[in-house]
Amino acid sequence: MAADPKDIESINLLLQGDKNALYLLYDKYSGALYGVILRMCREEDLAKDLLQESFIKIWKNIGSYDAEKGKFYTWAYRIAKNTTLNALRKSTPLIQSEDLSVYENKNADLEVTDYTALKGILSELEPHHQQAIDLVYFKGQTHREAHKAMNVPLGSFKSYIRQALMKLRERRSELTLLILLIEVFGNG
Amino acid sequence: MDKKKILEDGLLAQYLLGELSDDKEILIQKGLKEDADLRSIFEGLEEEFQNIAFENAIQPPDSVKIALSDALETNGETSKVRDITVLKKSDTFNYGRLAVAASLAAIFALSSFWFYNRWQASEDNLKALQEQTFALQDRLSNLEQTFEVTSQRYQSINNRNVIPLLLKGNRIFPESRAVAYVNHTTKSVLVNSQGLPPLEKDKTYQMWADVDGIMINMGLLPADTDLIPLKYIDKAESFNITIEPAGGNDHPTVENLISNVLL
Numbered sequence: 001m002a003a004d005p006k007d008i009e010s011i012n013l014l015l016q017g018d019k020n021a022l023y024l025l026y027d028k029y030s031g032a033l034y035g036v037i038l039r040m041c042r043e044e045d046l047a048k049d050l051l052q053e054s055f056i057k058i059w060k061n062i063g064s065y066d067a068e069k070g071k072f073y074t075w076a077y078r079i080a081k082n083t084t085l086n087a088l089r090k091s092t093p094l095i096q097s098e099d100l101s102v103y104e105n106k107n108a109d110l111e112v113t114d115y116t117a118l119k120g121i122l123s124e125l126e127p128h129h130q131q132a133i134d135l136v137y138f139k140g141q142t143h144r145e146a147h148k149a150m151n152v153p154l155g156s157f158k159s160y161i162r163q164a165l166m167k168l169r170e171r172r173s174e175l176t177l178l179i180l181l182i183e184v185f186g187n188g
Numbered sequence: 189m190d191k192k193k194i195l196e197d198g199l200l201a202q203y204l205l206g207e208l209s210d211d212k213e214i215l216i217q218k219g220l221k222e223d224a225d226l227r228s229i230f231e232g233l234e235e236e237f238q239n240i241a242f243e244n245a246i247q248p249p250d251s252v253k254i255a256l257s258d259a260l261e262t263n264g265e266t267s268k269v270r271d272i273t274v275l276k277k278s279d280t281f282n283y284g285r286l287a288v289a290a291s292l293a294a295i296f297a298l299s300s301f302w303f304y305n306r307w308q309a310s311e312d313n314l315k316a317l318q319e320q321t322f323a324l325q326d327r328l329s330n331l332e333q334t335f336e337v338t339s340q341r342y343q344s345i346n347n348r349n350v351i352p353l354l355l356k357g358n359r360i361f362p363e364s365r366a367v368a369y370v371n372h373t374t375k376s377v378l379v380n381s382q383g384l385p386p387l388e389k390d391k392t393y394q395m396w397a398d399v400d401g402i403m404i405n406m407g408l409l410p411a412d413t414d415l416i417p418l419k420y421i422d423k424a425e426s427f428n429i430t431i432e433p434a435g436g437n438d439h440p441t442v443e444n445l446i447s448n449v450l451l
Contacts, residue, residue: 019260026253031245032238038246051248052256057322059260064319069217070204071234077241078206082329089332120243137240142207142333143198148417153410158198165201165236172239 003067014062022059033080039116039138040084054080081140121171129164189215191226200230341415349373355447375420384411394432396440397424403440426450
């Protein structure tokens with residue numbers, strides 16, 4: 001897999017117990033992971049604790065990371081997401097005591113607040129594409145939970161995700177091309 | 189599992205997000221290992237999700253890094269460099285004492301080696317246990333999610349306010365069956381469409397509520413699905429299922445009506 005060579009170097013040092021290697025990875029990825037955790041739990045004090053807990057898990061479990069299976073960030077994201085979901089599950093009842101009306105209230109509660117507003121190219125997508133990515137990536141919902149939250153069939157929801165990723169790639173390619181052109185004409 | 193199914197079902201995104209069961213994860217990993225094209229698509233997906241995360245990054249306060257560093261220093265093994273004392277050569281060199289010292293050093297070296305091996309074995313065991321715990325935690329997390337979804341579904345249909353209605357197929361599809369669960373208190377409708385035969389790709393089932401002779405769209409109904417939430421329509425007198433072009437229709441195609449039930 002296409003893992004970043006600098007990450008591989010840090011991970012090798014981390015495997016030898018080098019704490020500075022962990023701090024290097026922290027400097028690079030803590031912002032991205034904190035963005036995910038904070039959007040999931042929407043409570044700053046809890047998010048700070050969960051970010052710290054996630055990096056302690058990374059430190060303790062780095063032996064189980066396999067670069068062949070994917071990027072370090074993907075692995076770290078899963079740790080942060082599971083740590084946050086577990087913490088949220090402990091603080092909320094596991095089983096809904098009422099019927100779907102409770103579920104609907106829960107969805108209404110998922111409205112974004114200031115610090116959870118989406119940024120970057122994602123914020124330029126159509127609202128239903130933004131919401132689909134937001135639910136599975138920043139709210140930690142499964143596809144099966146998220147399609148109900150959006151009140152669309154699972155197949156349509158999967159199409160939303162596929163289309164959103166395609167549009168993001170297209171938009172990113174356009175921007176890269178634009179930057180290249182600006183550089184070429186700017187220097188030329 | 190073939191590549192087409194993995195791509196069509198969007199399983200790579202679910203794998204990346206850690207949503208799949210252990211057995212499905214293993215199948216995807218096998219697919220990624222064996223198919224360079226699939227691997228390249230997955231790498232693109234990873235890249236895109238990482239870009240999204242970086243664009244939406246929020247800088248944590250410095251206090252988190254300080255707390256992390258404190259936690260690691262408190263619990264981690266901090267090695268201390270031992271002071272080495274150089275012995276001055278004595279004028280009265282005692283071979284007997286030297287032999288005793290050498291023997292003690294040999295015993296110390298052997299016991300150190302033995303302890304080192306034991307320590308290494310314990311470390312390996314600990315690491316294996318940590319890995320197992322980690323895998324079990326992930327599995328538990330997946331099971332809890334599945335349990336939560338199942339419990340919610342069970343709660344939503346096993347409720348005294350819920351009226352189950354069987355939608356039997358007419359002469360077009362005599363063998364088809366669907367069950368609608370209507371809750372007038374919470375104004376919700378869930379439909380189990382597992383008994384509807386699969387349709388061609390360019391067609392879909394669509395459900396309609398009849399209100400004073402006007403058919404109102406309740407939503408699309410994918411075949412062979414557990415429970416689909418549809419729009420609840422006030423004062424509906426009957427539910428009707430028709431076959432429509434993929435994506436649904438604004439008005440029902442009455443000749444394609446395959447089932448209906450009075451409320």
